[in-house]
Amino acid sequence: MKRNAKIILAIAGFMLIAVVINLCTDVTDINYIVFVPTLFCLDMLFRKSASNYQRLAIATLIGLAYHPIACLFRWELFLSKELWSLAGAVLTAVGVFAYTRISSRDKEKKVR
16 A cells, blocks of 8 residues: 555544544543644655654644634633644654664564
8 A cells, every 4th residue: 555545544533533432422522633643744745755753743733832722712622632732742752662663673584
């Protein structure tokens, strides 16, 4: 499967996860946990040359900058969305770190 197709499937999967989380939990705005990973995948779709950590930093900053605009006068809503977006950013960072570690080990095995 091509790289762009995988990224588009990942975005669709994140959207589905957000809907399921929103339907299955009573926690307010928990679906924002998938906001930063979706931005990360969108960035991967449109920019080919950036490093994964640079992409993650940009996606996190965009995700955190979006919420003050979306919740201009509702601070409790703003804080809950920010916290869930930060949780999504942490999960994405762990995933990126694990992926780079696994892929570097595979490259070392191929060289030997």
